[in-house]
Amino acid sequence: MMKLKTVFFSLICLCFFSAANAQQSARLTGNWEFVRMDLGGVWEAVRPVGKGNPEEMPVWEKVSLPHCMNARDAVDPDVNYYQGPGWYRTQLAVNNPYTGGRVLLHFEGAGQKTDVYIHTVKVGSHVGGYDEFTIDITDAVEAFKRTDVFNKQFRGKVPLVIRTDNSRDLEMIPSSLSDFTVYGGLYRYLNLVYTPAVSIDKIFALPTVDNAGKLGKLVVKARLYDPAKKNSGNATVRLTDPGGKMIAQINKELSSLSGDLLLNEFSVRSPVLWSTDNPKLYTVSVTIKNGNDSSVLTERIGFRHFEFVKKGPFMLNGKRLLLNGTHRHEDHAGVGAAMTEEMIRTEIKLMKDMGVNFIRLGHYQQSRIALNLCDSLGLLVWEEIPWCRGGLGGDIYKEQARRMLTNMIEQHYNHPSVILWGLGNENDWPGDFPEFDQQKIRVFMKELHDLSHKLDDSRLTSIRRCDFCKDIVDVYSPSIWAGWYRGVYTEYRSITEAEYGKTDHFFHAEWGGDSHAGRHSENPDNQLQKIRTGNGGDERAGDASLFGGNARVSKDGDWSESYIVNLFDWHLKEQQNMPWLTGSAQWVFKDFATPIRPDNPVPYMNQKGVVERDFTPKESYYVFQSYWTTKPMVHIYGHSWPVRWGDEGEAKTVKVYSNCDEAELWVNGKSYGAKKRNVQSFPAAGLHWDVVFNKGDNSVKVIAKQKKVQVEDSVHFRYETEKWGKPAKMILEKVKQEGDIATVEVKLVDDKGIQCLDAAAFVRFGMIGDGELIDDLGTSSGSRYVQLYNGRAVIRVKANNAVNKISVKSEGLKTVFIDL
Known part of the structure; x- marks a missing residue:
């Protein structure tokens, strides 16, 4: 067992490298x-089909990969999302350039069970929706090429058929009780790989460095793939520094190709250290030559050391680093889990631009693309297996957890970003099995902890919210949701200090709350008066429900962006004055789909993100920027708040979020003076002004200064002083046209035509015609059934060059229509 005092690190991920x-x-x-259904058998996907053959299924649709079976229905307000089989088919032109080489299918992830066929021959299976796996199809391809149908029916192509299945299965992780959609499909990239007869499966590169950062050491091991049992070869290992200069090279004859082979141990004097501000990466390249063919695998690594000080902060390379973190789900509007490389890059870059230096990947191992970006951008990572809620199953269940932990560590071993291997999440949450035995869960948690350190003793283990296992893992995060599921946000520090005292190595994962994008409030904290204080900040069974139980903000609050920026602001302010704090991770960066929240303002969405599901930033994104970034920025709260309200002559607060030293505010051309930023002055670090608005239109501008740099921002809105009554009718109108896409907006008004700015009823959009609603996106402006935000809601419509009739209805009001 390693000592926690100082931990040395750096690691790797399986990746095939294309080179001469x-x-x-x-x-x-x-x-x-x-096709999203089951077939009678694989032959239905490959049997000969003639024109007009009634036996051919007519429901196959053309798709591209990555593809998620639940791209739309995960957030469809009217159905349960599909959990079951789906079939994919294509035809491959297989031409392996290597004599005696192998043909492999490398899956970067598929959910949740996968069966693979060449024609009708099953060549492999995998259980687990989030780890990578490789299937050798060489022999099946060669056998199929010798059949008559290869040339006659398939004209020299090889039919590949894949069945995926995300059906509910109690003996599989994650539990369907989890607060996220258990997606199905080929939702990560699939690669066709040609290798020589002897190839590199994985390399394991472990860089370490002494406390002074002067002497580095790199141990390089390799695992080879040698199905023909060649049992000999020559290895070349090259080490290149971050500037591209080769600093070491060795050659080694191999008399055995089995097991994990130690190739070399390098010494590196005064290595350039990897850090969150300066993520410098070395390159390790391993070449295995057998006969005339070579196999090459290249990995990028980083020298650095970290420490979770006992009862103290987190240290990176000998200096304290406050971990400013968030969480990530693989989930996006319109595609579900099938995020492209470009989408993943956009998301991770948005996180970095928000000032994040730490990400917890919840609640499963994620795409290699995301890990590579964390390495290159300087984001530390907690990655975990999907043992999430439900309890503990039997032998099949436990074997999958062991296998996924092994896969996660081996596949992501070389990433310098990873510091924590998560063993589970909310394992104190029963529900899947008649027995819930805490002692058995403890025994299995200890087994996973030991397995993790056996596979990789350079990193630590962690879990969140399972108090009866907190003594087993290296780093523990209790449940603290002050101001949302329990208590008020001003209790955050006292609750956190109490929990910190109960464990040696504390981290705070998951905090925050939901906000309905576009909903704002003039008095967001009024709801706190009803909340009982002093009862801790942990979420408990039923707290996510919008009905029943004790008063809590999650149920009784207004879910406004106005409230959540105050909650975030207070937490971030307090964290600046906790010298012992290792760090925290706000839950969650982006809104995501979940089957257990059908009654939310956007049904089936967890709306705790600081950006919407389509990357649209909420107001809270800029609160984090103001605390966590150094590049000068300024943002006036309220860019998505078109109408403010109050009495004529009443002073209203304008909040400005900025990391600059000072800012000056102008309202309707009049200066309200400059203010100095003070982190401990709440709200908005002292950058708030009380202003009397004009009745009607108003313009607000701010100029912030950081030394010689000046940045500015502005907003425009209407100030409503008339009092509205009960909603009497809806008004539906087109507010924007961009090409073939129109945006329509509904407003609820009283009998005098005044917009009901506190209306939060559900409305349902519909349409008749050849166009289509752009909905099932899981966003406040991309859902046909959605709660109003300040008495209004919008949706976009694709006209398809046709005349369409759009409708909107809400309970108790007359349905209205508009022609487009």
Whole structure:
């Protein structure tokens, strides 16, 4: 067992590298067909079909990969999302350039059970929706090429058929009780790989450095793939520094190719250290030569050391680093889990631009693309397996957890970003099995902890919210939701200090609350008067429900952006004065789909993100920027608040979020003076002004200064002084036209035509015609059934060059229509 005092680190991930005389890899993205149902058998996907043959299924649709079976229905307000089988088919032109080489299918992830066929021959299976796996199809391809149908029916192509299945299964992790959608489909990239007869499966590169950062050491091991039992070869290992200069190279004859082979131990004097501000990466390249063919695998690594000080802060390379973190789900509007590389890059870059230096990947191992970005951008990572809620199953269940932990560690071993291997989440949450035995859960948690350190003793283990296991893992996060599920946000520090005292190595994962994008409030904290204080900040069974139980903000609050920025602001202010705090991770960066929240303002969405599901930033994104970034920025609260309200002559608060030293505010051309930023002055670090608005239109501008740098921001809105009554009718109108896309807006008004700015009823959009609603996106402006935000809601419509009739209805009011 390693000592926690100082932890040395750096690691790797399986990736095929395309180079001359090396294995060659290509993504299989196009020419796929898909059907969302089960077949009688694989032959239904490959049997000969003639024109007009009534036996051919008519429901195959053309798709591209990555593809998620639940891209839309995960947030469809009117159905339960599909959990069951789906079939994919394509045809491959297989031409392996290597004599005696192998043909592999490398899956970067597929959910949740996968069966793979070449024609009708099953060549492999995998259980687990989030780890990578590789299936060798060489023998099946060669056998199929010798059949008559290869040339006659398939004209020299090889039919590939894949069945995925995300059906509910109690003996599989994650539990369907989890607060996220258990997606199905080929939702990560699939690669066709050609390798020589002897190829590199994985390399394991472990860089360490002494406390002074002067002497580095790199241990390089390799695991080879040698199905023909060649049992000999030559290895070349090259080490290149962050500037591209090769600093070491060795050659080694191999008399055995089995097991994990130690290739070399390098010494590196005064290595350039990897850090969150300066994520410098070295390159390790391993070449295995057998005969005339070579196999090459390249990994990027980082020298650094970290420490979770006992009863103290987090240290990176000998200096304290406050971990400013968030969480990530693989989930996006319109595609579900099937995020493209470009989407993943956009998301991780948005996190970095918000000032994040730490990400917890919840609640499963994620795409290699995300991990590579964390390495290159300087984001530390807690990655975990999906043992999430439900209890503990039997032998099949436990074997999957062991296998996924092993896969996660081996596949992501070389990433310098990873510091914590998460063993589970909310394992104190029963529900899947008649027995809930805490002692058995403790025994299995200890087994996973030991397995993690056996596989990788350079990192620590962690879990969140399972108090009866907190003594087993290296780093523990209790449940603290002050101001949302329990208590008020001003209790955050006292609750956190109490929990910190109960464990040696504390981290605060998950805090925050939901906000309905576009909903704002003039008095967001009024709801706190009803909340009982002094009862802790942990969430408990039923707290996510919008009905019944004790008074709590999550149930009784207004879910406004105005409230949540105050909650975030207070937490971030307090964290600046906790010298012992390792750090925290706000839950969650982006809104995501979940089957257990059908009654939320956007049904089936967890709305705790600081950006919407389509990357649209909420107001809270800029609160974090103001605390966590150094590049000068300024943001006036209220860019999505078109109408403010109050009495004529009443002073209203304008909040400005900025990391600059001072800011000056102008309202309707009049200066309200400059203010100095003070982190401990709440709200908005002292950058708040009380202003009397004009009745009607108003313009607000701010100029912030940081030394010689000046940045500015502005907003425009209407100030409503008339009092509105009970909603009497809806008004539906087109507010924007961009090409073939129109945006329509509904407003609820009283009998005098005044907009009911506190109206939060559900409305349902519909349409008749050849166009389509752009809905099932899981956003406040991309859902046909959605709660109003300040008495209004919008949706976009694709006209398809046709005349369409749009409708909107709400309970108790007359349905209204508009022609487009």
